Every structure is written in structure tokens, then in C-alpha cells.
Amino acid sequence: MNRLTPLAALLTGTAIGSLTLGVSAVADDSLRIVDEPLELTIQMNHARYPVYDEDWPVEKEASALTGISLKNDTVGANMRTDENSGKTEALNLMLASGNIPDIVGSSRLKDFVNQYGPEGAFLPLNELIDEHAPNLKAFLDERPEIASAISAADGNMYYVPYLPDGKYGRAYFIRYDWLDTLGLEVPETVEEVEEVLRAFKTQDPNGNGQADEVPYFARQWPELIRLVTLWDGRSSGSDTYHDFMVVDGKIEHPYAGEGYRDGISNLARWYEEGLVDAEVFTRGSSAREYLLSENLGGMTHDWFASTSGYNRLSDSIEGFEFKAFAPPASVSGVRMEEHRRIPIKPDGWAIGHTNEHPVETIKYFDFWFTEKGRRLANFGAEGEQYTMVDGEPIFTDAVLNSDEPVNAQLWGVGAQLQARGFFQDYNYEKQWSNKYALEGIALYDEGDYLIDQFLGVAFTADEQKVYDRSWPSIRDYMLERQQAWVLGTGDVMEDWDAYMATLDGMGLQDVLDVMNSAYERQYD
Amino acid sequence: MSSLTRTQRIWKHLRREWQLYVMLLPTIVWLVVFLYKPMYGLQVAFKDYSIFRGVAASPWIGFEHFETLFGNDQFIRALRNTVIISFYSLLIGFPVPILLALMFNEVLNQTFKKSAQTIVYLPHFISSVIIAGIVITAFSPSAGVVNTVIGWFGLEPIYFLTKPEWFRPIFIGTGIWQEAGFQSIVYLAAIAGVSPTLYESAVIDGASRWQMMWKVTIPSIMTTIIIMLIIRIGNVLEVSFEMIILLYQPATYETADVVNTFIYRQGIQAGQYDFAAAAGLFNAVVAFVLVMTANSLSKRYSRTSLW
Numbered sequence: 001m002n003r004l005t006p007l008a009a010l011l012t013g014t015a016i017g018s019l020t021l022g023v024s025a026v027a028d029d030s031l032r033i034v035d036e037p038l039e040l041t042i043q044m045n046h047a048r049y050p051v052y053d054e055d056w057p058v059e060k061e062a063s064a065l066t067g068i069s070l071k072n073d074t075v076g077a078n079m080r081t082d083e084n085s086g087k088t089e090a091l092n093l094m095l096a097s098g099n100i101p102d103i104v105g106s107s108r109l110k111d112f113v114n115q116y117g118p119e120g121a122f123l124p125l126n127e128l129i130d131e132h133a134p135n136l137k138a139f140l141d142e143r144p145e146i147a148s149a150i151s152a153a154d155g156n157m158y159y160v161p162y163l164p165d166g167k168y169g170r171a172y173f174i175r176y177d178w179l180d181t182l183g184l185e186v187p188e189t190v191e192e193v194e195e196v197l198r199a200f201k202t203q204d205p206n207g208n209g210q211a212d213e214v215p216y217f218a219r220q221w222p223e224l225i226r227l228v229t230l231w232d233g234r235s236s237g238s239d240t241y242h243d244f245m246v247v248d249g250k251i252e253h254p255y256a257g258e259g260y261r262d263g264i265s266n267l268a269r270w271y272e273e274g275l276v277d278a279e280v281f282t283r284g285s286s287a288r289e290y291l292l293s294e295n296l297g298g299m300t301h302d303w304f305a306s307t308s309g310y311n312r313l314s315d316s317i318e319g320f321e322f323k324a325f326a327p328p329a330s331v332s333g334v335r336m337e338e339h340r341r342i343p344i345k346p347d348g349w350a351i352g353h354t355n356e357h358p359v360e361t362i363k364y365f366d367f368w369f370t371e372k373g374r375r376l377a378n379f380g381a382e383g384e385q386y387t388m389v390d391g392e393p394i395f396t397d398a399v400l401n402s403d404e405p406v407n408a409q410l411w412g413v414g415a416q417l418q419a420r421g422f423f424q425d426y427n428y429e430k431q432w433s434n435k436y437a438l439e440g441i442a443l444y445d446e447g448d449y450l451i452d453q454f455l456g457v458a459f460t461a462d463e464q465k466v467y468d469r470s471w472p473s474i475r476d477y478m479l480e481r482q483q484a485w486v487l488g489t490g491d492v493m494e495d496w497d498a499y500m501a502t503l504d505g506m507g508l509q510d511v512l513d514v515m516n517s518a519y520e521r522q523y524d
Numbered sequence: 525m526s527s528l529t530r531t532q533r534i535w536k537h538l539r540r541e542w543q544l545y546v547m548l549l550p551t552i553v554w555l556v557v558f559l560y561k562p563m564y565g566l567q568v569a570f571k572d573y574s575i576f577r578g579v580a581a582s583p584w585i586g587f588e589h590f591e592t593l594f595g596n597d598q599f600i601r602a603l604r605n606t607v608i609i610s611f612y613s614l615l616i617g618f619p620v621p622i623l624l625a626l627m628f629n630e631v632l633n634q635t636f637k638k639s640a641q642t643i644v645y646l647p648h649f650i651s652s653v654i655i656a657g658i659v660i661t662a663f664s665p666s667a668g669v670v671n672t673v674i675g676w677f678g679l680e681p682i683y684f685l686t687k688p689e690w691f692r693p694i695f696i697g698t699g700i701w702q703e704a705g706f707q708s709i710v711y712l713a714a715i716a717g718v719s720p721t722l723y724e725s726a727v728i729d730g731a732s733r734w735q736m737m738w739k740v741t742i743p744s745i746m747t748t749i750i751i752m753l754i755i756r757i758g759n760v761l762e763v764s765f766e767m768i769i770l771l772y773q774p775a776t777y778e779t780a781d782v783v784n785t786f787i788y789r790q791g792i793q794a795g796q797y798d799f800a801a802a803a804g805l806f807n808a809v810v811a812f813v814l815v816m817t818a819n820s821l822s823k824r825y826s827r828t829s830l831w
Contacts, residue, residue, distance in 0.1 A: 092795055095575040121576040278665050281686055281773055465572075472794040473598050476777065483775035487686050506597075 031372060033363045034067040040361060041073035041101035045090040046347075046419040049411045051077040052105070056414025057381040065372070068364045073101040088112075095121065100352035102361060105419035109159050110150060110346035114458040117158035123351040123358055124156035132359050133366035136160065139423065148522055149344045149455040153463070160365050160421030161348040166429060167450060168441050169239060170223075170339040172327055173307050174299045177319040178205035189329045190230040193299075197275040200298040208295075215298045216270070217277040219287045223301045224280050225482065228254075228263025229338050230330050235260075237454035239342040242475060244515055246454045251515040255478045256503060262331075264485050264492045271486050281483060292322065301339075305429055306405065308437035324440030327449050337449040344455055348421040368422045377422040380415040395431050406432040457518035466514045470507035477506065569805045573798035582798075589802035598777075599803065602786040605779060610760040613696050618756060620704040622749060625711030626737060644705025656770035659698055660685060685771065688779040695771060695780070699764065710752065714745040750828040758815035761807050783807050 044052035052072040053059070063069035076093030091112050094100065100121060106112070113122045129137050140146055151157050179186060179196065182203050187193040197215035199205070206213060218224050222241040229235065234254035237245025244251050254260055270276050277283060277291075291297030292310050295317050300307070304324065314320040327335045351361050367373040379386040379393045386393040399409055407429075410416040416428070430438070444450075459467060481499055485492040492499075528536070538545065564579070569589055571582040593599050624644065631637040647655065662669050663684040671681040684690045722740050731739065765784035772780040783803060791800020815830075823829040 089792065092575060092792075092797075098578070116574075116576045119574060119576050278681075278683055281775065282660060282664070468794065468796055468799075469592055472790045472796075473596055476598060476774070476789065479774040480777045483686065483773060484778075487683070487775055489688065489775070 031065045031367060031370060032067050033360055033367065036067070037063075038068045038357060038360055039071050040068060040103055040355070040357065040364070042070040042103040042105060042349075043074045043090075043094050043101045044072070044103075044105040044349075044417075044419045045074055045077045045088065046105075046107050046417065048408075049417065049419075053414065057384060058376055058414035061376060061381050062367065062373070066364055066367050068360060070103065073099075075099075100354055102352055102355040102357070103349055104352055105349035105417075105421075107345075107347040107418055109348055109350060109419075110161070110456065110458075113158035113350045114152035115464060117152055117156065117350070118154045118461075121353055122158045123353055123355065124154075124158060125160065125351065125362065126157055128351075128358055128362040129157070129366075132362045133369075135369040136362075136366045139369055145455075146344055151522065152458045153460040153518065153521070159348045159350040162345045162418045162421060163423045164341045164343065164345060165424040166426035167340055168304055168444055169341045170301050171304050171307075171324040171337065171440055171444060172299070172301055173322055174325050175200075175205070175297075176321040176323050178298060180319075181205050181207070186325045187328050188326075190331055193230065193328050194270070194275065197270070197299065198273070201274055205298070206295045212296060213298055214277045214291050214296050215275045217283070217287050217291050217297045217300050218280060219285050219300075219302060221281045224267065224276060224486070225264075226301055226338060227267060228260050229336055230328060231259055231263035231266055232330050232332050232334060233257055233259030233261070233263035235338060238456070239339060239453065242479070244454055246452070246519070251454070251457075251512055251519050253478075253508065253512070255482065256500065256508065261492055261496050264482065268486050268488055268492065272488055281487075293317075295320075304437045304440055305433045308434050308440065309405070311434065311436050323436050324443060326443055326447050335447060335449055336451055337444060338451065340450045340453065342453055342455070345418060346456060347418040349419065365421055368420065374423055374425065377415060377417070377420060378425040378428045380410055380413045385410065385413060385415065392427070400432055457515060457522055459514065459518050463514035463518055466507075466510050470511050474503060474506045474508055474511065477502065566801060566805055568798045569802040571798055573801075575795075575797065589799050590806070592799065593802055593806065598781065598790075599783075599786055601778070602781045602783045606761055606763060606782040606784075609692055609695065609763050609782060612692065613699055613763070614756055614760065616696060617700045617704065618753065620700055621707035622711050624704060624708040625715060626741065628708065628712060629715050629741065630733070630737075641705070644708070646705070647702040648706035650702075652764070652766050653770060655698065655702055656767060659694065659771060663694065686773055686775040688776050691772065691776045691780045695768065698767065698771075707752075711745060711748060714748040715741060718744040746826070747828050750822055750826055751830065754815065754818045754822060754830055757818040758811055760814055761811050 042052050051074045052070065054070065054072055059070065074090070074094075075097050076090035078090060088106055088108050091104070091106055091109070094104070095116065104113075104122070116122060117124065129140065146161065146163070147157060150159065150161055174186070174196070176186070178200060182199050182205055184196055184199060185192070187196045200213050200215040201211065204211065204213070216224070216227075220241070222235065225235045234245055234257060235241070236243045236254060242255070244253050246252075267276065271278075271280075277287070277297075280287075283290075288297070288300065288302060288307070288310070293313060293316075307322065308324070310322050311320065313322075327337045329335050349365070351358055355361055368377050375382075375393055379395070380399075382388065382393070384396075385399050386395050388394070395406065399406060402409060407416055410428075416424070433441075481490065481492075481495070484490040485495070568579055568582065570584055570586060571579070572585045572588075573579070573582045628637060628641060631640070661667070663671070665671050665681040665683045668681075668684075670684070674681060682690070684694060718741060722744070723736060726736050726740055761783060763782050763784065765782055765788065768780055768782060768785050769788065772785065784807075787800045787803045787807075791797060791803065819829050819831070
């Protein structure tokens with residue numbers, strides 16, 4: 001290891017040199033980290049590509065460039081990450097097995113490494129980054145909020161995060177052609193949304209003579225709860241469902257607010273009236289595909305790019321036009337889009353404590369922050385997924401015109417992996433966003449509807465204990481009441497005082513207290 | 525014989541019957557590896573367990589997890605749900621395989637008997653995930669077969685799987701449909717073991733088929749029935765929670781959440797293994813008490829027992 005360090009430092013220096021000059025084929029050798037090929041083991045689990053694949057073209061190119069190749073050593077790979085608890089079983093299994101690979105990449109990694117890193121399971125990265133990762137360091141210096149958002153309670157960073165680019169995530173979408181058919185305008189307020197949904201329900205916009213339209217639907221049922229923002233409530237403080245939020249510098253929970261109460265009360269009314277998909281809680285991830293292609297769904301709240309893609313259905317459904325519209329004004333006149341792409345994800349990768357090559361590993365992490373590495377992580381392999389046109393990576397026609405979505409194709413070759421620490425390039429998505437998505441984004445840009453997000457906190461062991469003891473039960477109780485109210489097996493207005501008293505009795509205030517003390521330590 | 529020492533006798537016995545012990549070996553290995561070795565880990569129920577530090581190095585904290593457990597209303601509710609679901613499954617589900625076995629026994633047409641048996645055994649071999657998928661589809665308010673039938677009578681469709689009051693009937697019914705056929709095999713085997721001479725003498729005494737069933741078949745398989753009952757009682761807290769996880773929703777936690785699903789959500793998903801171990805240990809203690817009670821009651825009143 002020591003033998004290699006001066007040489008590697010020299011080579012990394014050359015890498016930066018060639019970067020500023022614009023990388024070309026000549027630069028291939030300059031990104032090399034080790035002379036002798038080095039193999040590191042990796043645990044990588046993610047819902048979309050459950051296990052690391054040594055044959056991904058991106059990985060082959062990375063190892064050709066750096067000399068470091070990764071060997072899959074994943075334990076407990078599965079396709080599920082729990083959106084509620086924000087933890088992954090695979091990571092726990094890995095730790096319980098007693099063998100931590102050299103590199104651990106996963107979604108929902110942050111809380112995990114910030115809990116077990118200080119106990120010694122993962123290496124603190126601060127010094128390694130300062131000394132051996134110039135590109136990563138330059139990036140972190142430029143955006144100091146990253147370090148405060150990802151650091152553990154002991155002040156150390158234990159993982160390199162996946163950093164999404166681009167601001168916009170979800171938006172309100174509606175069938176513009178149905179609005180035209182019924183002679184309606186795009187709804188501007190919550191009252192108008194209600195009228196439009198009712199018209200969808202009762203006036204047969206799909207013209208088949210049956211009242212089979214599903215006015216509002218969602219692939220994930222929390223997107224129904226999202227609508228409480230129309231009554232000045234909140235459904236989450238971040239891009240994770242049911243998350244805490246920051247209000248005037250203090251942490252609160254959205255499900256304990258009066259706007260939420262009013263919103264749920266109205267959503268229950270909508271549900272009863274049939275303005276909301278009756279099966280919203282069980283229909284699941286195929287809801288959008290099914291309801292749009294069967295010409296049944298009217299409105300949803302979903303991702304810009306993938307939802308706009310459904311306009312291809314105009315081939316089979318005459319006049320089909322499913323486009324974004326600006327967030328409707330709430331009862332108090334606020335137009336807000338609660339969801340946005342979070343700038344720093346809890347996903348990424350970390351270094352296990354038994355890693356014998358921490359310097360080479362951090363240099364390898366740094367590689368993905370070089371221009372070449374970043375392009376590889378975003379666009380795949382040159383000549384296969386993209387070609388360089390006027391100095392810009394442009395996807396090949398084969399990639400853009402395939403039946404499979406571009407992001408899924410990229411996962412298949414090892415690019416756009418969120419279980420890898422890298423900085424996303426929004427240009428990757430822009431190239432395959434159709435004109436409807438780009439129009440919608442322009443609309444949201446103009447109105448500036450986004451709000452700041454809660455980036456999470458890191459607990460000390462004592463705070464963690466308080467949180468673990470109370471929070472899972474409180475969250476369960478909140479979700480249980482939430483569904484019951486929407487489904488009409490309980491009245492939120494009548495139950496509210498008892499609900500708040502129960503939350504109090506279950507220790508919500510204790511949880512908020514530890515959240516706040518952690519928040520102050522981390523962000524002040 | 526008396527000239528041999530105890531060790532010599534055991535050794536001689538082993539040499540003579542070694543094939544039997546070899547056959548027993550896999551089961552013993554299985555028991556040790558999967559049931560006895562994990563018992564070492566039970567101590568985390570009394571520890572502040574960190575997966576990284578390991579079982580031995582985590583500090584002891586006494587009964588703190590149990591206090592948390594019994595201070596948790598959701599656990600109490602899960603316990604109540606477990607008992608209710610088990611009780612009804614036992615009450616309704618236990619006689620069904622016996623009835624099936626008796627009915628199969630009376631069927632004379634062999635072709636009909638074989639095909640009927642195959643049909644009722646089949647669900648046992650289908651994975652729970654698929655069964656849950658079938659149930660969700662069958663009870664869907666828009667496309668489900670059940671709601672279609674309800675619609676013929678002019679009634680509004682019911683969104684069964686989000687209604688707490690419907691969860692238990694659907695769950696218990698599914699369980700019976702899935703397992704009753706397969707469980708009837710044990711009773712069929714017991715019936716096949718009843719000596720034909722008993723039936724012959726009953727015929728000579730002029731017994732009807734109905735009387736033969738009541739006076740000969742059922743008393744002859746009573747031992748099997750009681751043994752099966754004791755085993756079932758021991759598993760009262762072990763409701764098939766994988767099926768519950770597949771079918772429940774926050775909206776139905778009220779009636780559907782059982783101890784094992786509670787452990788899964790709070791312990792495994794939220795990563796609190798020590799707390800989950802405490803809940804699991806409590807579960808095991810209750811099951812142990814139940815088996816012991818059922819066994820001794822049965823011993824006293826029917827002279828049939830597991831040991």
C-alpha cells in the first residue's frame with residue numbers, strides 16, 4: 001500500500017491535469033490508480049438492480065481505466081427497500097453475517113453507516129478525502145451543505161452520496177383532452193380541481209357510456225395523501241414519504257398538523273364521492289400503466305419524464321393528451337409543489353472497516369467524480385450507449401428509440417446506479433424527456449413552486465434509542481388512522497383530539513426533541 | 525446379559541441398530557443447527573444489541589425490552605388479534621380436514637375420489653404469494669369475482685381488503701381452503717389403519733353406514749385427532765404471518781396485526797433485533813405453557829398425550 005501511494009498520488013495529479021485540458025483517449029492511463037490490478041469486494045443492493053454485476057460494461061471500463069476491479073460479495077440482495085422505515089434488510093443481514101466487504105453500496109445507506117460507522121464498522125472518510133480525493137474534495141468544498149447533511153453525530157462522513165441533478169421530480173398531470181371534451185379549463189384552485197374530478201366522474205369524458213372513469217389515481221398511495229397540500233397541510237418534509245419537516249428552524253411532523261387534518265377530512269369526502277380511485281391502497285405500481293392505457297385515469301401526481309412518456313398512447317387512444325399543470329392554489333391561495341428531487345440522497349457507498357486498501361478505495365471513489373468517471377456513471381459506455389457530438393455525450397438512436405425506458409437500459413449496463421456515490425448529470429434525462437415533460441418543467445420553473453427539503457439528521461446512540469423505541473409504533477399508528485379516515489371507517493374531525501392525545505402518549509414529543517437536538521447540532 | 529456393563533450394552537445396541545440411528549441423524553443435525561444453536565442468540569432479548577458488536581459484546585440491560593413491549597398498545601393489540609385469529613382458525617379450521625377425510629372415506633367411485641382429493645390438495649402446493657395474489661384479485665372492488673357476484677344482487681361493491689371487519693373471515697377462509705385438504709391426509713391414513721374386522725362385525729350386528737362412522741371410525745381415529753389438536757394448540761401463536769403480511773394494510777392493522785407481523789415490522793424492518801427477540805421469546809413461552817396445559821389435560825381425561 002505504502003509502496004503505491006506516491007505513484008498513485010502522482011497519477012491522480014496527472015488525472016486532474018488532463019481533465020482541465022479536456023480528456024481524450026490519450027488520458028486513459030492517467031486515471032490509473034494502481035499498477036498491479038487490485039480487486040476489492042463490494043456489497044451492492046438496490047431495489048432496481050438487486051445485485052452488483054461484474055460484467056456491467058461500465059464496470060469493465062472503470063476497471064480498465066483505474067486498474068481496480070470489484071468483485072460481487074452481496075449478502076441478502078432483494079428488490080425491496082422499505083419506504084416507511086427507510087432501512088434495508090440486506091444491510092442488516094450483511095452486518096449480522098460478520099463479513100463487511102471492502103465497499104458497501106446501497107440505497108438508504110445513510111442512517112445505517114451513521115449508526116454503525118461510529119461503532120467502528122465503517123471507516124471515517126474525512127481525512128481520506130482531504131488527502132487522496134482531489135475531485136471529490138473540490139466538489140464538497142463547493143457545496144458545504146453536503147458535508148453537514150451526511151455527517152454522523154460524531155462529525156465524520158461515512159459514505160459518499162449519490163447526488164441527483166435537476167430540481168424537478170413529480171408534478172400534477174391531467175388529461176387535457178378530457179378537459180377539452182367537457183369544455184373545462186385547467187383547474188387553478190382546489191375548488192376547481194374538485195369540480196373537474198367530479199365532471200370526470202359523472203360526464204363520461206372517455207365516451208364509452210359507462211361511469212368507469214377513475215378521476216384521481218396514484219401508483220403509490222401516499223401520492224393521494226400528498227393532496228393535503230391543497231388544504232395547506234403537508235404529507236412529507238422530503239422526497240421520502242411520511243418524513244419529518246422543518247418549520248421555522250424546528251422539526252415537526254406533517255401528520256400532526258391542522259392543515260393535514262382538514263386535508264384528510266376533504267380527501268375522505270372525495271373518496272366517498274368516488275373522485276379518488278377506490279382501490280388506491282391496493283392497486284399498486286401498475287396503476288398508471290393500466291388506468292392510462294385503458295383510457296380510465298384522469299389525474300395523478302407523478303414523475304415528469306416517465307409520466308409524459310405515456311403520451312405515446314395517442315397512437316391508440318384518439319386525442320390522448322396527458323400533460324402537467326401548475327400546482328393548484330390551496331384554500332389559502334398557496335401554490336406549492338411538495339415533491340422535488342432531493343439534492344443529496346441517503347444512497348451511496350461506504351468503506352468497510354476491514355478494507356486493507358482504504359487509500360486506493362477513496363481514489364476509486366474519487367474516479368467517479370472526474371469528468372470521465374462522471375460521464376461513465378451517467379451515460380454508460382462510449383460507442384455503445386452514447387457518442388460524443390460537439391463535446392457532449394449524446395445517446396445513440398438505439399438507446400433513445402428502444403421500447404425499454406432509457407434509465408432501465410442504463411441500469412442494465414451499470415450506469416445511473418444510485419448505490420454508487422456520483423453526481424448525476426441532468427443532461428442524461430433531458431435527452432429522453434419528451435417535449436411534454438420539458439414544457440411541464442418550463443411551466444414549473446416559471447412559477448417557482450418548489451419548497452426547501454429536510455435533509456435528515458444523524459443521531460447519537462442515546463438519541464437513536466429514543467427514536468427507535470417510539471417512532472416505529474407512532475408511524476404505524478399514524479398510517480393506520482390515515483387510511484381509516486380516508487376510507488371512512490372513522491371521522492378525522494371527531495377523532496382528532498383523541499389522535500393527538502394518543503400521539504402524545506406514544507412519545508411523539510420525545511422523538512421531536514431528539515430530532516431537534518440533532519438538527520441543531522448538525523445545521524447550526 | 526448381566527455380565528455386560530451398561531456401556532457395552534449401549535454399544536451392542538448401537539452396532540445392531542446403527543441403520544436406524546443414521547436415519548435419525550439428519551433430523552438431529554437439523555434440530556441442533558436450526559433450533560438449538562439459535563437459542564444462544566435469545567440472550568439479545570436482555571441486551572442492548574448492536575449487530576456490529578455482536579451478541580457476546582453487547583451490554584446487558586435486564587428486562588427493559590419486555591417493559592417497552594408491554595407498554596406498547598400495538599403489541600397488546602397484536603397479542604389479542606393473534607389469540608382471536610388462532611381461536612377461530614382452530615374452531616372452524618380444525619374439524620374441516622376431519623370431515624373431508626370422513627367424506628373421502630365414504631366415496632366409492634375411485635375416479636371421483638382421486639380427482640376430488642387432487643383438487644383439495646392442490647392449493648397447499650401453491651406459494652403463499654400467489655394465493656395472496658388470487659385473494660386480492662378475487663376480492664377487488666372493480667374486477668373481483670366476489671364483487672361481481674354481489675353486483676348481481678344489486679348490492680354496492682365492498683372494498684374487502686381495507687375493511688377491518690372482513691380481514692379475519694377472509695384470512696381464516698383462505699387458510700382453510702389452502703391447507704384443509706392436505707391436512708386430511710393424516711386422518712385418511714388413520715382411517716386406513718382401522719382394522720376391517722371392526723367394520724365386518726358391525727355389519728353383522730346390523731349397523732348402518734352412519735352408525736359405523738360414529739361408532740367405529742371416529743373412536744378409532746380419536747387418538748390421532750387429539751394428538752393433532754395438541755400440536756395445533758402449541759402453534760396457536762404461530763398464525764401464518766407471511767399470508768397476513770401479504771394481505772394486510774395499515775387500514776386493517778386493527779384486526780390483522782398479529783405478534784409475528786408486529787415483530788417483523790418493528791423488529792426486523794426497523795432493525796431492532798433485541799426488541800424483536802424479546803417479543804419472540806414471550807411468544808415461545810406462551811406457546812410452551814399452552815402445549816403443556818393441553819397435553820396434561822388430555823393425559824388426564826383421554827389418556828392420550830404427546831409424551
